[in-house]
Amino acid sequence: MRIFTLTLNPVIDVHFALEHLRIGAENFPAARRVFAAGKGVNVTRALGRHGVDASAYVLLGADDADRYLTLLRRDGLAAEYETVPGEMREYISLNAAADNTETRICHKPFRAEDAAVNALCGRLLDRTAPGDIVCISGGLPRGVSVDNISRISRVFRNKGVRVALDSAAFDADEIAAAAPWLIKPNLAEAKALLDIDAAGAEPASLASRLTALAPNVLLSLGPEGALFASRSAVGNVNILSRPADPVPHCYSTVGAGDNLLAGFLFSLLSSGFTDGGPVPPEFAASALASATRFAAELCGQER
Numbered sequence: 001m002r003i004f005t006l007t008l009n010p011v012i013d014v015h016f017a018l019e020h021l022r023i024g025a026e027n028f029p030a031a032r033r034v035f036a037a038g039k040g041v042n043v044t045r046a047l048g049r050h051g052v053d054a055s056a057y058v059l060l061g062a063d064d065a066d067r068y069l070t071l072l073r074r075d076g077l078a079a080e081y082e083t084v085p086g087e088m089r090e091y092i093s094l095n096a097a098a099d100n101t102e103t104r105i106c107h108k109p110f111r112a113e114d115a116a117v118n119a120l121c122g123r124l125l126d127r128t129a130p131g132d133i134v135c136i137s138g139g140l141p142r143g144v145s146v147d148n149i150s151r152i153s154r155v156f157r158n159k160g161v162r163v164a165l166d167s168a169a170f171d172a173d174e175i176a177a178a179a180p181w182l183i184k185p186n187l188a189e190a191k192a193l194l195d196i197d198a199a200g201a202e203p204a205s206l207a208s209r210l211t212a213l214a215p216n217v218l219l220s221l222g223p224e225g226a227l228f229a230s231r232s233a234v235g236n237v238n239i240l241s242r243p244a245d246p247v248p249h250c251y252s253t254v255g256a257g258d259n260l261l262a263g264f265l266f267s268l269l270s271s272g273f274t275d276g277g278p279v280p281p282e283f284a285a286s287a288l289a290s291a292t293r294f295a296a297e298l299c300g301q302e303r
Helices: 039-049 067-074 114-127 144-159 173-176 189-191 202-210 256-271 280-299
Strands: 005-006 011-018 031-037 057-059 078-086 091-098 101-107 132-137 162-166 216-222 226-231 239-241
Touching: 005 039, 005 067, 005 114, 005 173, 031 039, 031 067, 039 132, 039 256, 057 067, 067 078, 078 144, 114 144, 132 144, 132 173, 132 226, 132 256, 144 162, 162 173, 162 256, 189 202, 189 216, 202 216, 202 226, 202 239, 216 256, 216 280, 226 280, 239 280, 256 280
Parallel strands: 005 057, 005 132, 011 091, 057 078, 132 162
Antiparallel strands: 011 031, 091 101, 216 226, 226 239
């Protein structure tokens, strides 16, 4: 069993560490850190910190590709990639420690076409084998269709490859069409998928209902932890929950959900679980514990 990640909308993340953020004035950061990121790459990076070589496949904008790849190499990572014309996203995070605030500036010019996605995914398909996991993570750049990604997900499924889908770009019908093995929404995304207002159902009820779209649901609850639901072949739903692991100081929550998914998959990889159906409770409990541990590790890292 191997893990692969697919990032079609990568981002260069720039973090500035400040004491206070002063609006309308000059701010002088104590530190600046820059990362090659994107949800799938974040999963690869988290797994790499724990000794797992998860191969990253990335769609890159030609204007920023060299910079992005240099940042990946600095972190000991490599990627298979396709380039398209133009520049990629850049997100700037202003982390004010004394105020306990995080302000983000998001530049989103990236666009691509289905043909480039198909070329990249064709190479990935050639490397996968039954029992492997492919994480399709993050949003889609302008010009890339959800229908095409759903088709690609089904191609992997038909090969016996398990698809973990973590993307807010899909509605409920589109997720059902993609037929993933696992989905990882956060609470707001879960409510949107089920068309429930902000004050709607309890997390356990949301996760249970979402198993109609995928046999496994990993629901991120932010500071409240996480919840896992799986639906058996006869329709029984098993639900497990776990509070968030304590973090002495949370520097940033950016990427915590990606680490949550990485921790869950890390545990399944370590246990040797390769089944393409629902994850049984005896495996899911340890995987959920690993997931919250991974998420806390990232939040507690100064960036």
